[in-house]
Amino acid sequence: MRKLIASTFTSLDGVMQAPGGPDEDPTGGFAFGGWSFHYWDEVMGLSAAGFDGKDRELVLGRRTYEIFEAHWPYQPEDDPTARALNAARKHVATRTLKTLAWSNSTVLRGDIVAAIKELKVQPGHDLQVIGSGNLLQTLQAASLIDEFNVWTFPVVLGRGKRLFEKTARACALRLIDSKVSTTGVIMSTYAPAGGIPLGSFVPAEPSAKELARRARIASETP
Numbered sequence: 001m002r003k004l005i006a007s008t009f010t011s012l013d014g015v016m017q018a019p020g021g022p023d024e025d026p027t028g029g030f031a032f033g034g035w036s037f038h039y040w041d042e043v044m045g046l047s048a049a050g051f052d053g054k055d056r057e058l059v060l061g062r063r064t065y066e067i068f069e070a071h072w073p074y075q076p077e078d079d080p081t082a083r084a085l086n087a088a089r090k091h092v093a094t095r096t097l098k099t100l101a102w103s104n105s106t107v108l109r110g111d112i113v114a115a116i117k118e119l120k121v122q123p124g125h126d127l128q129v130i131g132s133g134n135l136l137q138t139l140q141a142a143s144l145i146d147e148f149n150v151w152t153f154p155v156v157l158g159r160g161k162r163l164f165e166k167t168a169r170a171c172a173l174r175l176i177d178s179k180v181s182t183t184g185v186i187m188s189t190y191a192p193a194g195g196i197p198l199g200s201f202v203p204a205e206p207s208a209k210e211l212a213r214r215a216r217i218a219s220e221t222p
Contacts, residue, residue, distance in 0.1 A: 001121055002122075002123075002124060002125065002126045003120075003127070003146040004059070004116065004120060004126070004127045004128075004139065004144055004146050004147075005050075005056070005126055005127065005128045005129070005145070005146065005147040005148075006128075006136055006139070006140070006145045006147070006149065007050045007128060007130050007131075007149040007150075008130070008131055008136065008148075008151070009131075009150075009151045010151070010152055010153070011035065011152075011155045011156060011157045012152060012154060012155060012156050013157060013158065013162075014162045014163050015158075015160035015161065016131065016160075016163045017030050017033075017133070017157075017160035017161040018030055018032070018033035018034065018160070019033075019035055019036035019153075020033075020034060020037070021034045021037075022034050024067055025063060025067075025161075027161070028159075028160070030159070030160050030161075032157050035153065035155050038183075039155075039181070039183040039185050041181050041183050041185075042182075043181045043182060044151070044185060044187070048081065050149040050187075050189070051081075052080070052081040052084040052085060053085045053088040053130070054084040054088075055125055055126075056088060056125045056126050056127065057089040057090070057119075057124060057125050057126070057127050058085070058088050058089070058091065058127075058128055058130060059091045059108075059116065059119070059129045059132070060090060060092050060093070060129070060130065060131075060135070061093050061094075061132030061133070061136075062092065062093065062096065063132075063134075064130060064132040065092045065094070065097075065102070065105070067131075068085065068102070068130075069101060069105075072085045072086055073086055073102060073103070086102075086103060087103075087104070089104045089106075089124075090102065090104055091105075091115075091127075092105055092107055092108060093112050093132075093135050094107055112135070112138055112139075113138065113142045113144065116139060116144050117144065120144070129145075133162075133163075136163070137165050137167055140168055140169060141167050141168065141169045143169060143171075143192070146191065146192070147176070147190070148173065148191075149188075149189050150163070150187075150188050150189075150190065151185055152185065152186045152188065153184075153185050154183075154185070170195075170196055171192050171193070171195065172192070172193040172194055172195065172196050172197065173191065173193055174190060174191050174193040175188060175190055176189040176191055177189040
C-alpha cells in the first residue's frame with residue numbers, strides 16, 4: 001500500500017492559511033497572506049522535495065488546486081519545481097469544479113475518504129497532499145495520513161485556518177527527521193505513533209494494600 005504524505009507550512013501557532021501571498025486566501029478577513037515569503041533561504045530550497053511532487057501523485061483540495069493551476073503551468077520550463085508539479089498526476093477533491101485545465105488532473109468523485117482509501121491500494125507513486133487545509137482535516141480525522149512534512153516558521157499569526165482544528169483525531173507522533181534553516185524555519189517530518197501515552201508527575205496515593213504492606217514491614221523491623 002502506498003503512503004499518503006501531508007506537506008504544509010505553518011506559523012508557530014499552527015496557522016497554515018495563505019503562506020504564499022496576500023491574495024492567496026483572504027477568507028475570514030485574513031490579513032497576513034504571504035507570511036512565509038521573507039524566510040526562504042538556500043537550505044529550504046534544497047529541501048523542497050517534500051513540496052514539489054517529484055515522484056509522487058498529488059492530492060489537492062479545490063482552493064489549493066486553483067492557486068497552483070494559475071501559477072505553475074506558466075513558469076519557465078527549466079524551473080525544476082514547476083516541471084515536477086506539472087508532470088505529476090493530480091487528484092482533486094472538489095464538488096464544484098467539473099473540468100480541470102491543468103495537465104494530468106482528475107476530479108475525485110463521491111466520498112473523499114473512500115476515494116483516498118481506494119487510491120492508496122492502487123499501484124504507483126506515494127500520494128502527497130500539499131496545503132489543502134480542509135481536505136487535510138478530513139484525512140487526518142480518518143487516520144489516512146502516513147507522514148506529516150511540516151515546516152514551522154518563526155511567526156505568530158493569532159488567527160486563520162490551522163493545521164489541526166477541533167475535528168483533529170488525537171494521536172501521538174514520532175519525529176523522523178528535522179532540519180533548521182538559517183532564518184529559523186524548522187523543517188520536520190513526523191509519522192503517526194498510535195494513541196497518546198498518558199502519565200502523571202504527581203505521585204499516586206498508595207492503595208490500602210500497599211499501606212498494609214508498609215505497616216507490616218515496619219512492625220517486623222527491629
